[in-house]
Amino acid sequence: MLHEDVLRRRREQTGGSLAEVVRAFGHALDLADGQPDGHSTRACYLGCLLGQEIGLAPRELGELFFVLLLKDLGSSANAARIGEIFQTDDLHFKRALKTLPANRPARLRALVAQCARDRPLARRIPVIANFLLHRDAIAQELVQLRASRGATLAAGLGLAPAICSGIYHLDEHWDGSGRPSHLSGAAIPLYARIAQIAQVADIFYIHGGPSAAIDEVTARAGRQLDPSLAEAFGRVAERARSWADLGSTALPGMLFTLVPEARDMLIDEDALDRLAAVFGQVVDAKSAYTAGHSTRLVVLVDRVAARLGMLPARRRALCRAAALHDVGKLGIPTTILDKPSALGESEWELMRGHAGRTRALLGKIGIFSEMAAFAAAHHERLDGMGYPSGLDDAAIARETRIITVCDFYDALTSNRPYRPALSPAEALAAMQAEVGKGIDGEVFAALQSVL
Numbered sequence: 001m002l003h004e005d006v007l008r009r010r011r012e013q014t015g016g017s018l019a020e021v022v023r024a025f026g027h028a029l030d031l032a033d034g035q036p037d038g039h040s041t042r043a044c045y046l047g048c049l050l051g052q053e054i055g056l057a058p059r060e061l062g063e064l065f066f067v068l069l070l071k072d073l074g075s076s077a078n079a080a081r082i083g084e085i086f087q088t089d090d091l092h093f094k095r096a097l098k099t100l101p102a103n104r105p106a107r108l109r110a111l112v113a114q115c116a117r118d119r120p121l122a123r124r125i126p127v128i129a130n131f132l133l134h135r136d137a138i139a140q141e142l143v144q145l146r147a148s149r150g151a152t153l154a155a156g157l158g159l160a161p162a163i164c165s166g167i168y169h170l171d172e173h174w175d176g177s178g179r180p181s182h183l184s185g186a187a188i189p190l191y192a193r194i195a196q197i198a199q200v201a202d203i204f205y206i207h208g209g210p211s212a213a214i215d216e217v218t219a220r221a222g223r224q225l226d227p228s229l230a231e232a233f234g235r236v237a238e239r240a241r242s243w244a245d246l247g248s249t250a251l252p253g254m255l256f257t258l259v260p261e262a263r264d265m266l267i268d269e270d271a272l273d274r275l276a277a278v279f280g281q282v283v284d285a286k287s288a289y290t291a292g293h294s295t296r297l298v299v300l301v302d303r304v305a306a307r308l309g310m311l312p313a314r315r316r317a318l319c320r321a322a323a324l325h326d327v328g329k330l331g332i333p334t335t336i337l338d339k340p341s342a343l344g345e346s347e348w349e350l351m352r353g354h355a356g357r358t359r360a361l362l363g364k365i366g367i368f369s370e371m372a373a374f375a376a377a378h379h380e381r382l383d384g385m386g387y388p389s390g391l392d393d394a395a396i397a398r399e400t401r402i403i404t405v406c407d408f409y410d411a412l413t414s415n416r417p418y419r420p421a422l423s424p425a426e427a428l429a430a431m432q433a434e435v436g437k438g439i440d441g442e443v444f445a446a447l448q449s450v451l
């Protein structure tokens with residue numbers, strides 16, 4: 001039997017290829033970083049072509065692959081601070097930041113324009129003044145938050161130190177003006193230097209096509225970007241094939257052909273647990289109000305499901321769904337998530353949209369597709385008045401009911417921008433009034449007994 005056949009059969013017997021699952025999770029990071037969908041996959045492809053061009057060994061290409069896909073793993077960690085400091089939508093801000101002009105005065109003007117950009121001038125002035133007075137410390141804090149969180153989460157996935165370090169140093173600049181460590185030149189890890197070029201190239205490619213990507217990489221060479229890598233990228237960019245592939249639906253397959261070492265790493269049950277836990281933490285990090293929410297939910301869901309007699313293998317899958325139930329929240333700005341006053345109708349619509357986005361994101365990850373439906377239905381109600389689909393008693397699965405009850409309890413017992421946390425007794429009393437209308441009585445009884 002051919003080697004390829006053996007590997008394919010083994011992939012089917014286990015949870016599949018680690019690289020395929022990680023690539024699918026990249027869509028969640030695109031959302032978290034305010035980038036167009038598919039950015040991480042396209043950047044990964046461009047970066048791997050560049051790695052191949054400069055003659056990286058197969059093992060190095062395999063490591064580079066994970067740096068490129070997970071470069072934005074820490075992105076949600078500074079979202080709340082961006083909202084606080086700049087009084088603006090963090091996702092819009094992150095998008096704008098990636099296309100700021102290279103020259104310093106123009107950059108500064110563009111950043112000032114982002115300060116409380118939707119507010120009247122009188123409200124903007126203190127935000128602008130605070131930014132101008134503390135801009136060095138602010139930049140350091142925001143990059144440090146993102147870098148540390150990204151590297152820590154990558155280590156939590158069990159990835160090699162070289163991969164974690166590539167993610168940590170993504171925002172260093174060739175001329176030493178970057179952060180968090182002000183490294184310069186070849187002291188910046190090679191994977192980080194490649195990832196920066198791939199990132200800039202994809203963002204400008206999406207804005208203005210191949211020529212915009214090439215022009216921007218050339219313009220930033222020697223300042224932000226490694227000049228010899230930028231030159232090598234120029235050779236990659238000359239091949240029309242590179243750009244044609246980016247728009248193809250077959251891009252994920254082409255990526256794995258380019259880096260077979262990554263594709264052949266199989267995923268097991270433990271790795272799936274780690275991935276779900278890490279991406280649950282990416283979601284929790286977006287707001288101080290949801291810190292620890294997904295992690296606590298997993299513990300509670302597991303105990304309630306055990307009390308209801310669910311078998312361990314099923315519980316394990318359910319816990320992954322619980323960890324990822326709010327992954328669609330990555331697409332909501334923190335100005336809405338953390339808003340202390342009532343939400344407007346359009347803001348509510350965006351908020352309710354997180355359930356559908358959870359289903360769309362998890363649905364892209366083959367192994368999570370069944371759990372995607374259970375996780376995405378966690379705001380449905382037995383009386384049919386929930387969202388996103390208005391399912392009713394007859395249509396809501398038991399797995400969903402467990403997540404819903406535990407999610408409700410954790411939400412009530414956590415602080416919210418508009419109210420303090422309820423005590424466990426107050427939360428249970430509020431939930432009791434919803435039994436049979438919003439939530440399932442048997443699951444609620446199981447929650448009470450495990451508490």
Ligand SMILES: [Fe+2]
Pocket residue numbers: 325326354378379
């Ligand atoms: Fe939710």
Ligand SMILES: [Fe+2]
Pocket residue numbers: 293325326407
């Ligand atoms: Fe939740």
